[in-house]
């Protein structure tokens with residue numbers, strides 16, 4: 034059923050700039066001169082980008098007018114951005130939504146002509162099952178007490194957000210990011226606490242005890258505004274597909290990088306493609322893989338930096354996609370949160386989108402199961418469960434908490450379980466105080482980009498770190514003054 038949208042095969046075509054040619058040239062040099070001396074290393078490219086997820090593709094896209102090479106290990110581009118076609122509609126299996134508030138992210142989307150949907154929260158049902166009660170809309174949950182809590186939250190989180198936006202070395206910011214957000218929950222009534230915890234886990238994998246008060250305040254301010262995020266019409270993967278197809282043979286998938294090292298002022302990237310080891314060299318490289326991969330492929334990292342990359346913690350995310358025949362017995366919602374089910378959030382992928390206008394389209398509900406990285410026993414137990422068992426538990430919980438959903442299995446026409454062991458990172462106080470300072474800066478001519486290299490993380494962090502890295506690698510496609518968020522990031526989230 035699932036058809037993973039891939040860029041045209043030309044993107045991986047043999048007509049690509051062939052780093053192997055240079056390998057043979059080096060081999061000739063070797064034969065002629067004996068073992069190659071570092072000084073004989075000739076750059077094959079202006080820059081090499083390792084990893085073809087969102088951050089790698091953006092870095093490459095912003096350097097597209099240069100002689101660059103992007104190498105992606107998997108047989109598709111996109112990394113954690115992943116969409117598929119189901120019947121006539123698109124299911125976002127991986128990344129769901131992003132904040133569309135001007136700045137780099139929005140500008141990039143505009144440039145790529147990506148259509149977005151932005152729901153009006155008051156018009157789309159955003160339902161909740163909290164402490165044993167089902168609330169069909171956010172409004173029905175917003176009692177007077179919850180309203181008061183919401184104002185309290187805003188009053189507490191807003192000044193912290195302002196402090197978070199101060200330069201990284203500002204003492205007040207340093208103090209703030211070293212704290213967690215437990216204190217922000219203290220004065221809330223139990224149902225608000227449960228509601229906020231559920232959202233923070235389902236959407237951001239943020240456990241209060243392990244979430245820094247800086248980013249935590251920013252995330253908390255978003256709790257009541259899920260619908261105001263933007264959703265890409267036709268699937269988030271359009272973003273990565275369009276960049277990959279623009280890059281053409283400068284971006285190659287099924288090419289796993291095994292080593293990135295500095296040799297006589299150049300960066301030498303060794304990779305395996307089609308069973309053969311190849312080499313590309315450039316004055317600089319960007320490594321955009323998940324953090325845990327970095328120490329394995331950059332062998333010369335000093336111990337303190339190696340340790341920092343190894344200590345970045347990711348919580349796994351599992352996406353259970355249930356496809357239902359159109360006429361379901363429950364009142365449809367756009368999104369639903371729940372504090373007492375295996376999943377924390379459900380998103381009806383087509384609600385309020387053009388695909389919904391076709392009555393022949395089924396309904397795809399994505400159930401998001403987020404697991405905190407420190408709950409290792411639970412992670413292991415869940416990993417051992419079969420896909421069928423996960424679907425069964427998801428369906429049982431869904432029918433238990435949603436009114437009129439007890440016949441849901443009769444409407445079920447397809448299921449799919451997608452597991453992301455590397456889901457989202459734990460944005461803990463230690464991450465900001467101990468890890469990020471070691472991670473974000475370049476190691477010689479090797480630069481690092483990706484969601485974990487930027488204090489905002491998520492799509493924002495992946496995009497903003499890619500902009501910053503492309504600039505460091507000499508992009509002339511980024512204007513000095515064309516972007517609010519990027520300026521903000523450069524000024525306030527200085528790396």
Ligand SMILES: Cc1cc2nc3c(=O)[nH]c(=O)nc-3n(C[C@H](O)[C@H](O)[C@H](O)COP(=O)(O)OP(=O)(O)OC[C@H]3O[C@@H](n4cnc5c(N)ncnc54)[C@H](O)[C@@H]3O)c2cc1C
Nearest residue numbers: 084086087088106112113127128129130290483484491492
């Ligand atoms: C299920 C799910 C839902 C999410 N939903 C949202 C959301 O709604 N909003 C939001 O803001 N964020 C969301 N996120 C987070 C978001 O997807 C990520 O922050 C973002 O996509 C990270 O992009 P990246 O390029 O930094 O990393 P990745 O997407 O992980 O890209 C890294 C790439 O490097 C490649 N690679 C690894 N090793 C090698 C190697 N040795 N050689 C070559 N290539 C290699 C990988 O295959 C991968 O393609 C979600 C994540 C998941 C898993």
